[in-house]
Amino acid sequence: MDLLDVTLRVVAVLAAFLVLPLLVGQAxxxxxxxxxxxxxxxxxxxxxxxxxxxxxxxxxxxKEDTVPTGADRRIFQLAPAVALVPYCVVxxxxxxxxxxxxxQVVDAGVFFVLAVLGIGILGQLMGGWASNNKYSMLGGMRTxxxxxxxxxxxxxxxxxxxxxxxxxxxxxxxxxxQWWWVPWQLVGAFVFFTAGIAELHRPxxxxxxxxxxxxxxxxxxxxxxxxxxxxxxxxxGIVVISALxxxxxxxxxxxxxxxxxxxLWMLLKTAALxxxxxxxxxxxxxxxxxxxxxxxxxxxxxxxxxxxxxxGVVKVVIS
Amino acid sequence: MSFGSGLAKxxxxxxxxxxxxxxxxxxxxxxxxxxxxxxxxIGLFEENCTVCMLCARECPDWCIYxxxxxxxxxxxxxxxxxxxxxxxxxxxxxxxxCMYCGICVEVCPFDALFWSPEFEYAETDxxxxxxxxEKLREWMWTVPEPPPLDAASVEAKELxxxxxxxxxxxxxxxxxxxxxxxxxxxDDAGEPR
Numbered sequence: 001m002d003l004l005d006v007t008l009r010v011v012a013v014l015a016a017f018l019v020l021p022l023l024v025g026q027a028x029x030x031x032x033x034x035x036x037x038x039x040x041x042x043x044x045x046x047x048x049x050x051x052x053x054x055x056x057x058x059x060x061x062x063k064e065d066t067v068p069t070g071a072d073r074r075i076f077q078l079a080p081a082v083a084l085v086p087y088c089v090v091x092x093x094x095x096x097x098x099x100x101x102x103x104q105v106v107d108a109g110v111f112f113v114l115a116v117l118g119i120g121i122l123g124q125l126m127g128g129w130a131s132n133n134k135y136s137m138l139g140g141m142r143t144x145x146x147x148x149x150x151x152x153x154x155x156x157x158x159x160x161x162x163x164x165x166x167x168x169x170x171x172x173x174x175x176x177x178q179w180w181w182v183p184w185q186l187v188g189a190f191v192f193f194t195a196g197i198a199e200l201h202r203p204x205x206x207x208x209x210x211x212x213x214x215x216x217x218x219x220x221x222x223x224x225x226x227x228x229x230x231x232x233x234x235x236x237g238i239v240v241i242s243a244l245x246x247x248x249x250x251x252x253x254x255x256x257x258x259x260x261x262x263x264l265w266m267l268l269k270t271a272a273l274x275x276x277x278x279x280x281x282x283x284x285x286x287x288x289x290x291x292x293x294x295x296x297x298x299x300x301x302x303x304x305x306x307x308x309x310x311x312g313v314v315k316v317v318i319s
Numbered sequence: 320m321s322f323g324s325g326l327a328k329x330x331x332x333x334x335x336x337x338x339x340x341x342x343x344x345x346x347x348x349x350x351x352x353x354x355x356x357x358x359x360x361i362g363l364f365e366e367n368c369t370v371c372m373l374c375a376r377e378c379p380d381w382c383i384y385x386x387x388x389x390x391x392x393x394x395x396x397x398x399x400x401x402x403x404x405x406x407x408x409x410x411x412x413x414x415x416x417c418m419y420c421g422i423c424v425e426v427c428p429f430d431a432l433f434w435s436p437e438f439e440y441a442e443t444d445x446x447x448x449x450x451x452x453e454k455l456r457e458w459m460w461t462v463p464e465p466p467p468l469d470a471a472s473v474e475a476k477e478l479x480x481x482x483x484x485x486x487x488x489x490x491x492x493x494x495x496x497x498x499x500x501x502x503x504x505x506d507d508a509g510e511p512r
Contacts, residue, residue, distance in 0.1 A: 031337065033341070034336070034337045034341060035333040035334070035336050035337045036333075036336065037336050037339070037341050037342050037343075038341055038343055039341045039343045039345075042345065279330065279333065279334070282333045283326075283329035283330045283332070283333045284326060284329050
């Protein structure tokens with residue numbers, strides 16, 4: 001029973017890991033296109049270009065996998081895996097629905113998830129350093145600076161929810177969820193989501209990638225499948241951050257429908273947040289590296305601290 | 320501009336664009352409907368061509384090639400003089416040189432050249448872009464009818480001339496052989512010759 005159960009869960013998580021990022025990528029193609037008055041891919045797969053990312057994957061797989069001379073070969077080749085795998089691991093701990101509909105219940109879920117998320121950024125840092133290219137190096141350094149700045153508000157905002165629920169377990173947080181937590185933790189949700197987008201280097205916080213100034217930063221020297229893995233990591237990151245925001249701040253599987261449909265609520269909330277991520281990319285220009293730093297330290301950190309204070313006060317008052 | 324209104328505006332503009340229909344035309348599936356006189360390609364109506372060579376000479380980049388010879392036409396009436404006539408041998412336009420200025424179409428005094436909206440004539444070799452009279456004639460059949468004139472516009476010169484001629488013959492036929500003086504003058508009043 002145990003082996004079958006574990007295999008089933010692992011396969012389910014792996015399937016989600018392989019399918020959801022592609023769905024987000026395809027949604028980005030189409031949403032971005034329509035927001036810009038275009039129609040996006042229309043031919044791959046026949047119906048509205050649904051197989052565009054499959055075609056892209058085939059294309060990437062056919063390309064030559066180059067390693068520049070002077071690059072730190074092993075580190076360079078390992079970096080995409082380091083960037084990608086943590087997101088898969090995080091997915092294991094994110095609850096999809098009530099009654100054990102989760103890869104693995106982790107008691108210190110929030111702690112585990114945030115710790116593993118930090119590793120993903122390390123992959124970009126490794127790639128940036130090992131490429132032996134000044135643009136990659138710059139991108140890697142900006143990545144590191146951004147990680148430093150945004151990890152703090154991310155953790156503070158998560159800590160606020162942990163205080164409210166009185167548990168570190170993601171399923172525990174959802175079990176204790178009340179609807180009025182949403183307005184109560186709204187500022188924290190904003191901080192967490194924004195910091196999450198910044199950690200993924202999604203626009204408007206994409207100065208570490210910035211194709212127009214530092215030629216994709218840490219990914220400059222990557223080609224073929226390894227580059228595709230970095231891209232996949234970005235979209236997996238969107239899924240993970242959106243799912244985490246939904247679980248921590250928007251009540252995950254809780255909704256008006258019966259609990260059997262909890263997974264649907266969870267997916268809907270995640271999808272809506274993914275849409276926000278895409279929308280932000282289309283609507284807003286890129287912040288400069290120094291503006292990104294300023295935003296983290298002068299806006300997000302104080303907001304997160306204020307949220308923690310508010311959470312504490314309310315917690316004391318109602319207990 | 321208050322703080323953050325730019326951000327909201329960006330979101331609003333993009334969201335509104337998403338709800339509207341995209342302007343994209345799916346070209347190979349849906350062909351565009353182009354208006355008459357679209358500068359797609361030049362068609363030749365060779366019955367109208369008198370080999371006056373005006374088009375070839377006015378062409379800014381000399382992309383029109385015309386060969387011709389003279390033929391003698393027997394006199395129309397007995398005892399008349401023989402006439403000579405230009406016969407077109409070759410009419411070709413090199414579309415790799417043509418810059419679609421339309422001067423040849425404008426300058427043709429006999430309406431032998433027309434703009435056709437046809438545009439799918441790409442070739443894999445640049446030399447194949449020199450199209451001979453057979454091809455130009457095929458394109459002639461794709462030339463759409465010109466759009467009707469504006470309601471308030473002046474009548475076309477050809478129409479005015481034809482109408483006057485018709486009116487004159489009609490007046491001559493209907494008028495009695497011995498007309499009282501004054502009637503005929505009243506008919507023609509206001510019509511300068």
